[in-house]
Amino acid sequence: MTTETEATPTRDLESMEDIIIAENVDKWFGDFQALDNISMRIKEHEIVVVLGPSGSGKSTFIRCLNRLEEHDAGRIVIDGIEMNDDVRNLNAIRSEVGMVFQQFNLFPHLSVMNNITLGPRKVRRMPKLDADALAMQLLERVGIPEQAEKYPAQLSGGQQQRVAIARALAMQPKIMLFDEPTSALDPEMIKEVLDVMQELARSGMTMIVVTHEMGFAREVADRLIFFDEGSLVEEGTPQHFFENPQEDRTKLFLSQIL
Amino acid sequence: MVDMPAQNPQRIVLPPHRERARRPRIVRFREWARRNLFNSRAGTALTIITAAILALIVYGVVYFVFVDANWRVITENRWLLFAGGYPMDQEWRLWFSVMFVFLLIGLTYGTWASLGRRDHLFIVLASGFAILLLAHGGAAIWSTIWYLIAVGLLYAGYAIMIRMPREAGPGRTLQQRSVAGLLIAALPIILIVLLAFGGARPRELEGFVLNLVLAPVGIAGGLVIAIPLALGRASRMRAISWTCTTYIEVVRGAPLLGWLFVALFILDDVIGGELIVRAMVVLAVFTAAYMAEYIRGALQALPGGQSEAAHAVGLNQFQSMQLIVMPQALRISIPPMVGQAISIWKDTTLVTVILPLRELKGNADSAIAQFEFTPDRIEAYVFVAVVFWVVAFIMSRISQRVEGSLGIGER
Ligand SMILES: Nc1ncnc2c1ncn2[C@@H]1O[C@H](COP(=O)(O)OP(=O)(O)OP(=O)(O)O)[C@@H](O)[C@H]1O
Ligand SMILES: [Mg+2]
Numbered sequence: 001m002t003t004e005t006e007a008t009p010t011r012d013l014e015s016m017e018d019i020i021i022a023e024n025v026d027k028w029f030g031d032f033q034a035l036d037n038i039s040m041r042i043k044e045h046e047i048v049v050v051l052g053p054s055g056s057g058k059s060t061f062i063r064c065l066n067r068l069e070e071h072d073a074g075r076i077v078i079d080g081i082e083m084n085d086d087v088r089n090l091n092a093i094r095s096e097v098g099m100v101f102q103q104f105n106l107f108p109h110l111s112v113m114n115n116i117t118l119g120p121r122k123v124r125r126m127p128k129l130d131a132d133a134l135a136m137q138l139l140e141r142v143g144i145p146e147q148a149e150k151y152p153a154q155l156s157g158g159q160q161q162r163v164a165i166a167r168a169l170a171m172q173p174k175i176m177l178f179d180e181p182t183s184a185l186d187p188e189m190i191k192e193v194l195d196v197m198q199e200l201a202r203s204g205m206t207m208i209v210v211t212h213e214m215g216f217a218r219e220v221a222d223r224l225i226f227f228d229e230g231s232l233v234e235e236g237t238p239q240h241f242f243e244n245p246q247e248d249r250t251k252l253f254l255s256q257i258l
Numbered sequence: 259m260v261d262m263p264a265q266n267p268q269r270i271v272l273p274p275h276r277e278r279a280r281r282p283r284i285v286r287f288r289e290w291a292r293r294n295l296f297n298s299r300a301g302t303a304l305t306i307i308t309a310a311i312l313a314l315i316v317y318g319v320v321y322f323v324f325v326d327a328n329w330r331v332i333t334e335n336r337w338l339l340f341a342g343g344y345p346m347d348q349e350w351r352l353w354f355s356v357m358f359v360f361l362l363i364g365l366t367y368g369t370w371a372s373l374g375r376r377d378h379l380f381i382v383l384a385s386g387f388a389i390l391l392l393a394h395g396g397a398a399i400w401s402t403i404w405y406l407i408a409v410g411l412l413y414a415g416y417a418i419m420i421r422m423p424r425e426a427g428p429g430r431t432l433q434q435r436s437v438a439g440l441l442i443a444a445l446p447i448i449l450i451v452l453l454a455f456g457g458a459r460p461r462e463l464e465g466f467v468l469n470l471v472l473a474p475v476g477i478a479g480g481l482v483i484a485i486p487l488a489l490g491r492a493s494r495m496r497a498i499s500w501t502c503t504t505y506i507e508v509v510r511g512a513p514l515l516g517w518l519f520v521a522l523f524i525l526d527d528v529i530g531g532e533l534i535v536r537a538m539v540v541l542a543v544f545t546a547a548y549m550a551e552y553i554r555g556a557l558q559a560l561p562g563g564q565s566e567a568a569h570a571v572g573l574n575q576f577q578s579m580q581l582i583v584m585p586q587a588l589r590i591s592i593p594p595m596v597g598q599a600i601s602i603w604k605d606t607t608l609v610t611v612i613l614p615l616r617e618l619k620g621n622a623d624s625a626i627a628q629f630e631f632t633p634d635r636i637e638a639y640v641f642v643a644v645v646f647w648v649v650a651f652i653m654s655r656i657s658q659r660v661e662g663s664l665g666i667g668e669r
Contacts, residue, residue, distance in 0.1 A: 066570060068569065101566070103561070107567070122573060122581065123573060170571075
């Protein structure tokens with residue numbers, strides 16, 4: 001299914017290992033089925049953009065990938081680690097998977113610095129000096145080193161989201177999940193966050209991004225996935241999606257959003 | 259923190275306003291009065307009636323305080339009211355505690371808030387009140403000196419802390435940690451100073467000293483019990499949440515007075531002899547039930563994204579509670595908690611029912627039981643009321659200021 005895109009001609013995803021494997025995943029909320037038999041494989045370094053109307057299960061799916069939601073049936077394997085009730089597996093997975101939320105979810109009572117260093121220090125037992133150095137490096141990378149000692153409430157939305165990205169990167173994850181990272185932002189701040197994400201994509205991070213930013217999807221994604229009513233309806237390259245979508249539901253959705 | 263935020267001057271200087279502000283004060287006052295006091299016929303009538311009532315009250319208070327009242331009931335019974343059965347030759351222990359507490363207030367204010375003009379005014383007035391009381395009888399000079407040293411310590415602690423930079427950083431963290439540590443250690447330290455190494459026996463804690471010991475023990479103990487209680491009530495494990503809910507509902511189902519009687523008659527077998535310990539246990543257990551509910555409310559008010567984000571960076575359930583959820587929940591619940599603290603402060607008077615625990619109000623009763631002072635009941639109670647108010651006011655004031663400056667991180 002996956003093919004190389006023109007945007008990243010040097011990458012050879014075909015030869016990569018599957019880093020995320022989902023097989024026949026179901027998720028129920030009470031008697032409402034939020035995910036229906038989802039199967040997909042994602043290669044290391046691949047950039048996947050997830051599309052779909054509101055309530056289609058996009059968030060639920062990527063939240064299953066770091067067990068913020070527990071799937072009810074099927075299998076999820078992350079980097080060779082089975083997602084099950086074993087706490088050691090869960091801890092291993094969570095430190096390999098970073099997540100960025102729509103509402104940033106920064107810790108308001110901690111400074112930017114402490115937001116970023118908390119994970120490395122408490123989970124990886126990294127010495128404070130090393131963690132601070134790492135945090136500064138990441139803040140440079142997302143372009144706001146001067147905000148290190150501020151509190152989240154003192155930052156703009158775009159800056160907060162960039163801190164949230166730095167916080168997730170501080171755990172040195174192999175995979176990054178983004179759940180509508182720009183949806184809560186004012187238009188003028190969306191680009192600064194997308195730029196950071198694009199840089200991240202170029203650096204070889206495996207990324208799953210739920211977004212309505214079609215420009216980003218077209219330029220950065222290796223593969224697009226379309227969800228509707230809890231099912232995986234269609235997947236393919238950006239070219240396939242924007243020029244030649246097959247399913248009616250996909251066409252309808254794209255016609256509304258483009 | 260700063261009274262006048264530095265702003266773009268162009269924003270402040272609006273010409274019409276400036277014109278208005280330039281006119282003589284009396285003209286401005288007249289205008290203000292016309293607008294706010296005499297804006298209509300009914301308004302004028304109301305203003306006049308209110309003013310008359312106020313004048314009567316002020317006259318009554320002034321007349322009572324300065325002419326009618328016989329304050330000897332207080333000054334003569336100073337020791338009885340404040341320390342009661344505390345051994346007089348150990349007075350230095352009391353003064354040490356006072357100085358320590360004043361120093362702590364200074365440090366706290368200097369670290370998390372700042373003293374405004376009103377705070378200084380309050381300190382001066384309260385000190386005047388205290389010195390008026392102390393400057394009688396044999397040890398007048400020394401008591402006054404000790405008191406003034408305590409106030410000096412308050413300002414010294416304040417002066418040192420306020421000069422430290424407030425910007426986040428290792429220095430600031432160290433400062434906050436040290437002061438917080440001192441605050442936590444304060445209660446045990448004071449109890450040791452009062453009781454250990456040749457100090458008083460627990461039953462000799464009396465009068466105002468007893469109130470001042472009971473309330474913090476009740477509040478601190480309550481908080482310590484309340485946190486696991488709140489978590490337990492929110493727990494998904496039925497047995498735990500059911501147990502905690504039962505505790506909370508049962509304790510809140512009866513008044514403190516009732517629980518004190520339980521302490522007096524029933525706890526005898528369980529906890530044993532020392533009455534003051536039983537009173538402390540009851541106060542802590544009682545306070546905990548209320549505080550647990552405030553904390554639970556705060557836990558519910560906290561956005562779910564916080565613990566999700568904590569898990570997403572790899573923290574486990576306990577770390578997420580300890581580092582992310584609890585600190586925020588506790589801060590949200592400061593206002594109702596302070597309300598509860600003030601209420602338990604006043605309720606320490608109820609321990610009088612457990613004879614022979616004699617707190618301030620109880621000893622005021624004994625003061626007016628003396629033949630000489632039987633006519634001075636009102637003076638004694640007014641005094642007790644004022645003392646309680648002063649402490650309650652300090653509590654609410656400090657918490658307001660500290661809360662304000664803790665708000666930095668709020669969304
Ligand atoms: N905790 C929950 N309890 C019950 N139902 C839920 C819960 N979380 C999600 N749902 C339901 O599951 C469905 C999928 O939700 P999900 O959040 O995954 O949608 P989404 O595709 O991310 O939508 P959006 O674009 O609005 O974010 C929705 O119908 C939602 O109401
Ligand atoms: Mg969603």
